[in-house]
Amino acid sequence: MATINKIAILGGGNMGLAFARGLVKSGKFKPEQITLTRRMLRNVEAIQAEGFPATRDNAEAIVGADAIVLAVLPQQVNNVLDDIKNTVDVSSQFVISLISGVTSSDIKGYLNAKIPVVIAMPNTAIAIQQSMTCLAATNNDKKYIDISTELFNTVGETVTIDEGQMTAATALCACGVAFFLRSIRAASQGGTEIGFHSHDALKMAVQVARGAAELLHQHNSHPEDEIDKVTSPKGCTIAGLNEMEHQGFSSAMIKGIILANDKAGTLYKN
Ligand SMILES: NC(=O)c1ccc[n+]([C@@H]2O[C@H](COP(=O)([O-])OP(=O)(O)OC[C@H]3O[C@@H](n4cnc5c(N)ncnc54)[C@H](OP(=O)(O)O)[C@@H]3O)[C@@H](O)[C@H]2O)c1
Helix, strand or coil: CCCCCCEEEECCCHHHHHHHHHHHHCCCCCHHHEEEECCCHHHHHHHHHCCCCEECCHHHHCCCCCEEEECCCHHHHHHHHHHHCCCCCCCCCEEEECCCCCCHHHHHHHCCCCCCEEEEECCHHHHHCCEEEEEECCHHHHHHHHHHHHHHHCCEEEEECCHHHHHHHHHHHHHHHHHHHHHHHHHHHHHHHCCCCHHHHHHHHHHHHHHHHHHHHHHCCCHHHHHHCCCCCCCHHHHHHHHHHHCCHHHHHHHHHHHHHHHHCCCCCC
């Protein structure tokens, strides 16, 4: 399979729909190339109103699709696999699973041992082509990594990892969006307490966060290199930073990521 022409996204919720929107926004796909599914009719109709083909029928949705994207919750995936297992064509289709905690052998065991499976862990910034997506495949399925990389590069950046690291990728990259958003909220709340209206404080915090991330991205530098440029001796930045560290700022972020990692590993099993 040289290119992906048609995609079926089973589960058009937050992530599935964000992925579809991001692909269209990239200009590489038209809405009619992406079919999404949901169980509830009113949700199907809302997706159709955006121009995407949508249906409640997972088996119908995968007909003619090159890539079958699983984007339901871990506890919903077995039902979806049941729906498609008699329709899936192992010679012409492959599965991309976005589902935290579900492995390629779980999917093959349920669906068909011969179906190629790529595990992908994006985040919700996929809707604006700014996802960090980690990709993994095992054995012969590794040949589907290139085509998956091409697909996800249209909606952000990609890194190929070992499948065993996928739980950690969930914590750092998927949950990570929320962790950084909470940091931005905290900065804006601090800004309000020192005198800015909340909408101004939020606007400032968002642009400061964007600038900080871009410094690292464009300079390919380490955070401490950029921090050194902001901290003058006996200055206000180092005083603020040290107080945050005394209060456990870095420790709280690290502990949160470790807990999210522990929890992500149990999502499908429980
Ligand atoms: N959100 C994130 O940041 C993120 C990041 C990376 C990976 N993921 C993974 O992406 C998956 C989806 O997460 P989400 O946040 O998008 O959850 P979500 O918003 O609940 O989306 C799941 C969707 O699946 C639909 N659905 C459930 N059973 C279905 C079935 N049998 N057939 C067709 N559609 C069905 C649901 O719609 P109906 O109720 O209308 O059926 C729902 O809209 C999860 O496994 C998660 O681990 C999420």
